Amino acid sequence: MIVCTDCSQAQLLAGAIALGEAGDAERDAYRAHVAGCGRCLLDLGGEREIERVIAVVARARDQERWEPDLRTALVRRRRIRVGWAVSAVLAAVVLVVSLRVTERPNPAVSPAHAITAQEARALAALDTQTVSRPQGRAESLVVGATTVSASFEMSVDARGIPVRCAITKSSGDRSLDQSVCNAAMRSHYAQPSTRNH
Amino acid sequence: MEACHRSDATTVAQARTEALVVEYQTKLARYVRRMVGDAEVALDLTQDVFMSAYRMLQADPNRELTAGWLYRAATNAAISFIRRRKILRVLPLDREIDRSTWRVDERSASSVDLQAALARLPVEQSAALLLTSYVGYSSSEAAAMLGTTSDAVRQRVCRAMRVLRSVMKEGMGE
Numbered sequence A: 001m002i003v004c005t006d007c008s009q010a011q012l013l014a015g016a017i018a019l020g021e022a023g024d025a026e027r028d029a030y031r032a033h034v035a036g037c038g039r040c041l042l043d044l045g046g047e048r049e050i051e052r053v054i055a056v057v058a059r060a061r062d063q064e065r066w067e068p069d070l071r072t073a074l075v076r077r078r079r080i081r082v083g084w085a086v087s088a089v090l091a092a093v094v095l096v097v098s099l100r101v102t103e104r105p106n107p108a109v110s111p112a113h114a115i116t117a118q119e120a121r122a123l124a125a126l127d128t129q130t131v132s133r134p135q136g137r138a139e140s141l142v143v144g145a146t147t148v149s150a151s152f153e154m155s156v157d158a159r160g161i162p163v164r165c166a167i168t169k170s171s172g173d174r175s176l177d178q179s180v181c182n183a184a185m186r187s188h189y190a191q192p193s194t195r196n197h
Numbered sequence B: 001m002e003a004c005h006r007s008d009a010t011t012v013a014q015a016r017t018e019a020l021v022v023e024y025q026t027k028l029a030r031y032v033r034r035m036v037g038d039a040e041v042a043l044d045l046t047q048d049v050f051m052s053a054y055r056m057l058q059a060d061p062n063r064e065l066t067a068g069w070l071y072r073a074a075t076n077a078a079i080s081f082i083r084r085r086k087i088l089r090v091l092p093l094d095r096e097i098d099r100s101t102w103r104v105d106e107r108s109a110s111s112v113d114l115q116a117a118l119a120r121l122p123v124e125q126s127a128a129l130l131l132t133s134y135v136g137y138s139s140s141e142a143a144a145m146l147g148t149t150s151d152a153v154r155q156r157v158c159r160a161m162r163v164l165r166s167v168m169k170e171g172m173g174e
Helices: A007-018 A025-034 A040-046 A048-063 A070-080 A088-090 A118-125 A174-189 B003-038 B041-058 B068-090 B096-101 B110-119 B123-134 B138-144 B152-173
Strands: A091-100 A128-131 A140-144 A146-156 A163-167
Touching: A007 A040, A007 A048, A007 B152, A025 A040, A025 A048, A040 A128, A040 B068, A040 B152, A048 B003, A048 B110, A048 B123, A048 B152, A070 B003, A070 B041, A140 A163, A146 B123, B003 B041, B003 B068, B003 B110, B003 B123, B068 B138, B110 B123, B110 B152, B123 B138, B123 B152
Parallel strands: A091 A146
Antiparallel strands: A091 A140, A128 A140, A146 A163
């Protein structure tokens, strides 16, 4: 028995054929429809044509070469949109940075260099989550599963503006070291000591 | 005690999210890139998806999060992005958006045809076509993600295919 199908039903059948979900009955019904409906035949094509067209989608997928890496993408993105914690989840290493600040003997300046939210935010921009431990002046920058640690020493001038950052214990990755220093420099710069007066 | 419990949940959530990222980031980001036509945007949206996965796992570390959940979230993110972009494009001054739109780097004929077709399709049809033929879900699975019926998915696939076919014909110089 051939089921009489209208054009909108034929579209459902064509969709089912395209998705490989059509059984014999559906295929028969589609064939019967396009045999008598020139418009659908022109518009959608026969079964072979449907399969040829839909194959383009899978072929395009198989030819994809884009290998996105959310972990590296994050670094770039966070510069624009500094956010919390995201990075922590996505990146690959745990970086424990112990922060030591060398200051000139100017007591009025020193509060500016405590571990602050400002600083934490700048470090978050590094692709990391910060867990502040204000007293120890150390931060765990949680970025993943392995633990790497780096220490640096920051020199600031009398106004509290950083002039030099030196790595005292390398994390083993030079670019990581550099990023840590950059973030530290930025964070200090972003918080001039004058605000604490 | 409380703090200890909370940091445990965070650790579990991080580990689970990381596993999801490792397993799905490529597939998911490629799907989103096809949806929105732009790699930068795709990365942003994909990150947002993993971020919400992370937040959910932080709230409930034992919660089950399937690939289907990720694809559904990614689809919703892409759809709302495209709708927002459409509104922006109506504004006369925003030519930037037009220029950055629909750029996918792969230059094979199939890839170009597919992207050209997707650029013309209503977003619901793009999603239906991609979730099925590109990602590999059945029409009923895709229907569940899109909040519709599998017949509707089949019909959208058919309409999408019609556009794809005409793009292919244009490519042939017909």
